[in-house]
């Protein structure tokens with residue numbers, strides 16, 4: 327794709343669609359989605375109107391973490407197809423005017439990557455490419471408590487694995503098959519940049535960068551504080567947003583030509599703050615276009631107790647959080663907008679109401695609210711159908727390494743089985759990883775074989791074939807929202823202003839661009855709601871651009887009813 331096809335800032339008016347290849351479409355009946363399967367569905371994605379596809383990893387991998395453990399950055403895993411298949415997919419996207427963004431997982435490799443294999447030898451020049459450390463002073467290696475520090479792995483247990491060959495330990499913030507690369511070593515960085523340049527040459531249009539704010543760590547690797555009832559400490563303080571993060575991102579941008587080639591770059595950044603994101607996404611600093619923050623997806627957990635400690639979500643907190651980011655990145659930088667992805671529960675089950683009565687309206691209203699914020703929206707496969715959580719009830723149903731390890735760990739620490747299963751049913755990553763529903767046939771039309779995870783029981787009502795045929799479906803609502811972004815500069819650029827911040831039901835805000843003012847009025851609750859005319863701009867003469875319900879009354883909103891208005895010039899001058 328030429329530079330003309332990627333004008334400066336093109337990603338601001340784009341909508342990105344995330345594909346989790348394992349669960350999207352299986353072309354060869356092995357029960358696992360693949361690249362030819364994706365290519366076969368490009369027309370569907372084009373009809374939805376999305377501009378960019380982001381592929382979760384399809385590289386060679388032992389699949390300990392479903393491909394986020396890469397053993398060869400330069401090849402496609404045979405499970406997903408071949409490089410030729412990938413070239414076809416890129417070509418198929420470009421021919422339809424769409425772009426393709428690859429996942430870039432360079433905080434860690436697989437332990438089966440040749441770099442790590444070499445690094446196992448203490449005399450190897452690659453020894454320093456990873457974080458190898460001897461046992462804690464005064465401890466004998468491989469005995470309890472002898473790990474070099476007390477950090478927990480994100481996937482339970484210690485963040486260190488003992489290697490009998492050299493008697494030393496290596497650091498793995500994620501699974502023990504995902505050793506962390508040592509970005510302090512300039513050879514590591516150059517090897518990564520060279521690999522990225524080869525993907526750009528191959529025709530990809532950008533990168534979604536996995537946990538990219540972990541690449542700079544506190545090189546002293548100090549002990550953390552162990553919370554009550556836990557064995558290991560969180561490593562967050564020392565591994566997130568380290569001292570050289572900006573330097574590394576600027577170097578990467580320069581060496582790969584990320585800004586010069588107008589590539590889309592989005593950094594996944596757990597623990598990112600508005601201030602950090604503003605710097606990272608300031609175009610003048612030439613780091614990244616946008617980041618995925620985690621603040622809003624942490625609002626339904628008990629503070630400081632991690633993702634499994636469930637707490638009710640309060641709408642005012644969610645609205646205010648997004649508003650803080652809208653304000654913080656209004657002048658400099660850019661937001662990414664998402665409610666779900668392959669690591670999060672389904673949006674409609676988490677933020678909406680997935681009961682048969684309210685599922686459709688709540689999926690539409692959540693989409694309206696999200697897509698009308700300022701930033702680049704991300705649609706996760708199936709979100710455009712209002713797909714729901716899985717409803718798994720047994721530990722044997724789950725495949726996700728984080729879920730399976732958490733279950734074992736929590737039970738060993740004495741938590742009740744029911745409590746653990748309840749947390750998993752709400753928060754497990756497998757909620758978003760069940761097969762895409764294409765139709766109401768067996769396995770939802772995802773595979774002719776036995777799917778690696780079963781399709782959700784509601785596939786007969788919730789599927790692509792039904793949604794495309796129904797003009798009132800969630801799918802067509804998403805399609806209209808995407809069209810609006812392409813058509814209306816106010817949706818892309820407009821200044822954001824939150825109204826009624828403390829209202830527990832209504833999410834209302836305006837977007838203003840020059841003389842044009844759009845107003846979103848959304849009832850984000852399963853009860854009727856009423857808006858006081860004094861609290862919102864005058865609606866006289868306002869035009870409804872998009873609505874979930876026909877014939878809605880101006881100030882009365884049915885459960886999960888939402889409307890997007892364009893205010894009339896008359897009411898603007900009065901407001």
Ligand code: NOJ
Nearest residue numbers: 391394431500536537669
């Ligand atoms: C974030 C990815 O989104 C997640 O799926 C993965 O497990 C971790 N990073 C480790 O790569």
